Amino acid sequence: MTTVAVIDFETTGLSPAMGDRATEIAIVLLEGDRVVDRYQSLMNAGVRISAFIEAYTGISNEMIATAPPAAQVMDEANRFVGGRPMVAHNASFDRRFWTAELQRLGQAAEQPFACTLLLSRRLWPEVRSYRLGSLAAYHGLPDAGRAHRAMADAETAAALWCRIRTDLHSRYGVAQARHALLMHLQACSRKALPRAIERHRAAVH
DNA sequence: TGCCAGGCCCTCTTTAGGGCCTT
Secondary structure, three states: OOEEEEEEEEEOOOOHHHOOOEEEEEEEEEEOOEEEEEEEEEOEOOOOOOHHHHHHHOOOHHHHHOOOEHHHHHHHHHHHHOOOOEEEOOHHHHHHHHHHHHHOOOOOOOOOEEEHHHHHHHHOOOOOOOOHHHHHHHHOOOOOOOOOOHHHHHHHHHHHHHHHHHHHHHHHOHHHHHHHHHHHHHHHHOOOOOOHHHHHHHHHO
8 A cells, every 4th residue: 555645834924935935844654544654843943033933933043042953853854754645735835845944955855746736636626715724614523633733734734634635545445546646746846737537527428 | 123035826927926825
């Protein structure tokens, strides 16, 4: 059974290209629908956290001051994930920070990413908002704790990923659902528009 | 102190613009 690594970053802003850095990382390893391991850490990248971000995430400069260095945390996180496929909500965001933080260590980010936001848009077009919290409420997912902290959001994204797999399995069968998700992973890793589900629908109908 | 981006996707589209989503 394929194990995936569901990741969530808290950061100082939206763009590593503009100097933003990660402040917290959480990774949940999923084997099927079962959580088999977790990794979580604050990290000190030597940058200040704005008042807006502190209010948004609850992560303060005092918390970061005593956190381990970002390089150490990212090295541990990369070892923890290994070569497993990764999953995130709005994966383009987390993939940018994953790549940028690892590049600072001279490490390549070679894992493919799947995106629960893009898959949710495909699967449930009737949903009004595709924010992680809105999708969690829509599906009645368990409360994972304070939103916008890395582990809570990673746990929620993991539950959403399980819901996506279950929905795909019930609609298309296990084998074809697995094929659709594989195509989605390949498309995301190429930065291309993932239309796995439409392609799958077109192939079925 | 205040500001910043990138990708998907819809539509009043494709020679473009704007909303959504992530922090």
